Amino acid sequence: MTVRTSLPRTSREVRLAAVPEGLPRPEHFHVVETPLPQPGEGEVLVRNDCFQVFPALRTVIGGGVEGAPFPGVGPGDTLFGAAVGEVVANPGPGGPAVGERVSHYLGWREYAVVPAAGCTPLGDVLPDPVAHLSQGSLAYAALTRVAELRAGETVFVSGGAGAVGSMAGQTARLLGAGRVIGSTGSPEKAAVMRESLGYDAVVLRGPEGSLSARLAEAAPQGIDVFVDMVGGEQLRAAVGAARPGARFVLVGALSGQLSEQGSGTTAPVEIDSFQLVVKRISMTGISGLDHPEAHGEWNRRFGQWLRSGEITFPHVRIAGMDNAARALHEMIGGHHLGTVVVTL
Structure with a gap:
């Protein structure tokens, strides 16, 4: 296995503590320390740099909707969402290399074991990796x-x-x-x-x-x-x-x-x-999983527009896993403009 040196023994993640009555608040979540997950064949370990906070988490926490692209979560389950991070372990062969930055859907945790096929290498098409969390x-x-x-x-x-x-x-x-x-x-x-x-x-x-x-x-x-x-x-x-x-x-x-x-x-x-x-x-x-062919086309045009100054990526960065539940509460309350991102 190819491994980035000096990995910790544990990882932290945000779990649902209780299903809220009404809108979720920070007390409905808790941050849990767990043993560092180990990737198996066809998987990689990603150290997340940041992840997106999105409104549909309210629906996910409420049990989900049949036919929706994301399942519901219950008490004790870890939240999820779009994330950007660095591959730090790969049992190989194949898949993204250690040191490569990728996007995936297992945010709300410091380290994530992700199927290699579920990672998208970022490359340099966008000037800032966080822009890959744009909607x-x-x-x-x-x-x-x-x-x-x-x-x-x-x-x-x-x-x-x-x-x-x-x-x-x-x-x-x-x-x-x-x-x-x-x-x-x-x-x-x-x-x-x-x-x-x-x-x-x-x-x-x-x-x-x-x-x-x-x-x-x-x-x-x-x-x-x-x-x-x-x-x-x-x-x-x-x-x-x-x-x-x-x-x-x-x-x-x-x-x-x-x-x-x-x-x-x-x-x-x-x-x-x-x-x-x-x-x-x-x-x-339309959902975010429809029209996958448009994603690469968008990234190419988005990168060009960002570099030329024709477009901006409005977002707010909130630092720290301990502030993630607060970020969700503030987003639901309309406190922020654009995309809300938690940085680790």
């Missing part, structure tokens, strides 16, 4: 593979300051959208969205029913493409603002995932199906 690939696939955005069209992005939305506005602009509109609940985030994230206009959430009027004002000619991270009232408003032939891409369901009520595993919404029919609106769901 831009999902936004890119939504706009290019599902919506098939055309030059000059009007795009509406709900949750425009989140991990996906903060990339979707910029990407839509670079792909030739004529007008890009986003939504958020924070005036401070709205200012950043207009100044540096590609948005021409931002509609603020308010009392029930007010969003439709605000969206109509921001998009008087209607919207052609809707990238939806939220559902709920924002989906209803988009149906009302849709132009004939509009394409809706449903990426997330934050209205249910971040609700104080329930488990975060449902997101019911009532919409006018007559409008879907008469406007010939198409609605397609």
Whole structure:
């Protein structure tokens, strides 16, 4: 076995301590020290540098949703999520070499045993390894593979300051959208969205029913493409603002995932199906595992755009495993703009 020297005997990881009633808080998790895991044949040991904190963890903690790409977790289970790290042991043969940086989905721990086939070597396509935790690939696939955005069209992005939305506005602009509109609940985030994230206009959430009027004002000619991270009232408003032939891409369901009520595993919404029919609106769901061919294409374009300064990767870095549960709580509470990353 090829091994990086001076490996510790133990590793730390974040586990679910109890299923919360309502939104998860730091006390629902604990950090556990375990023996350093040992890779077997076809596996590698990765020392994680950082991992992503994502809203769907609320759904995972609530037991998961049948057909979703990620399983639910119960008390005593370790959390997971996209991570970037360095291979420190490889029994071989094959697989990424010791010292190579890779991405994988076993974050929330210091050291992870990962199937060699489940690692993606990072190379130097992006100038900063942390940028591999961007959700831009999902936004890119939504706009290019599902919506098939055309030059000059009007795009509406709900949750425009989140991990996906903060990339979707910029990407839509670079792909030739004529007008890009986003939504958020924070005036401070709205200012950043207009100044540096590609948005021409931002509609603020308010009392029930007010969003439709605000969206109509921001998009008087209607919207052609809707990238939806939220559902709920924002989906209803988009149906009302849709132009004939509009394409809706449903990426997330934050209205249910971040609700104080329930488990975060449902997101019911009532919409006018007559409008879907008469406007010939198409609605397609997408997950991060769909359209894998778009991932490499996105990374190449993302790297070029980052180096030229045409795009940014909005994110906040929170240091330390002991602060990971707090990072999740703050993200659910809307305290941060862009992607939330825990660094180790």
